[in-house]
Amino acid sequence: MSSDFLNMSGYAVYVWGSYGFAAVVFAWNLIAPRLRRREILKELSTTE
Amino acid sequence: MWTWFHRLASPPTFYRLADRFAPWFGIAATGLLAYGIVGGLFFAPADYQQSDAFRIIYIHVPAAALSLSIYMLMASAALVAVIWRIKLAECVLVSAAPIGASFTALALVTGMLWGKPMWGAYWVWDARLTSELILLFLYAGVIGLNQAIEDPRAAARACGLLALIGVINVPIVHYSVEWWNSLHQGSTILKMGKPSMNADMAQPLYACLLGVYFFMGYVLLRRTQNELLLRERGTAWVKERLESSNV
Numbered sequence: 001m002s003s004d005f006l007n008m009s010g011y012a013v014y015v016w017g018s019y020g021f022a023a024v025v026f027a028w029n030l031i032a033p034r035l036r037r038r039e040i041l042k043e044l045s046t047t048e
Numbered sequence: 049m050w051t052w053f054h055r056l057a058s059p060p061t062f063y064r065l066a067d068r069f070a071p072w073f074g075i076a077a078t079g080l081l082a083y084g085i086v087g088g089l090f091f092a093p094a095d096y097q098q099s100d101a102f103r104i105i106y107i108h109v110p111a112a113a114l115s116l117s118i119y120m121l122m123a124s125a126a127l128v129a130v131i132w133r134i135k136l137a138e139c140v141l142v143s144a145a146p147i148g149a150s151f152t153a154l155a156l157v158t159g160m161l162w163g164k165p166m167w168g169a170y171w172v173w174d175a176r177l178t179s180e181l182i183l184l185f186l187y188a189g190v191i192g193l194n195q196a197i198e199d200p201r202a203a204a205r206a207c208g209l210l211a212l213i214g215v216i217n218v219p220i221v222h223y224s225v226e227w228w229n230s231l232h233q234g235s236t237i238l239k240m241g242k243p244s245m246n247a248d249m250a251q252p253l254y255a256c257l258l259g260v261y262f263f264m265g266y267v268l269l270r271r272t273q274n275e276l277l278l279r280e281r282g283t284a285w286v287k288e289r290l291e292s293s294n295v
Binding site for chain 2: 009011013014022023032033044045
């Protein structure tokens, strides 16, 4: 990967910051429901 | 038509359909977003004014569009939940809020990161930015109410009313750039007539837009399934699924 690309003509912080936060949001949306599902299953299997 | 609707709204049927459709939504989202992000970062030419900073658009615009669409979806579910007390609508209502909040936050953060180099400030109390911030507070209000009220049905009712009141904010966000003299620019892609973007720039954007909608669909189906399992605990279909570990 060229340093030109990483540098984003001087806007690296803003561009990569945006894509970085996007990655966090997408990951959270994928992980949170999955963890919740596990919690619910544990709860239901102990109460029933 | 009504029997079809009733069948769809029945929790076991919806749960099964969600299982069937969610993977396809996930695949479509992955493909479209991969195409859009790679195209946006690598193949779209730099903007003549903003150079590479414009690449934030591939995150910012889809996130912002989704933040409003999810609200409309949530408010529609709220209407059905408040009037007809349909359980599935209550589940969709409370499931949509965290997804909406996360994408509203993404729209705001990427907007700030774009505003700093272009406008010279991370934040201005401009109509578009302020109304989008209010949108975040509305989502937060729905999430908070849902967590604060123990009984899920009463919670859904309260959330539904708040969501419906907040609908006023949706046209304000959407039309803010036309109604007020805003620092935020008008729409680039929804403009009629001559497209104001080069195709190499626009195509990845369309892909990202479509991609986030499929992504939202995937997450919403999964979250709604969670809510259904909780509310339908003790019923035959949930027990059956638990016993066969088919959840």
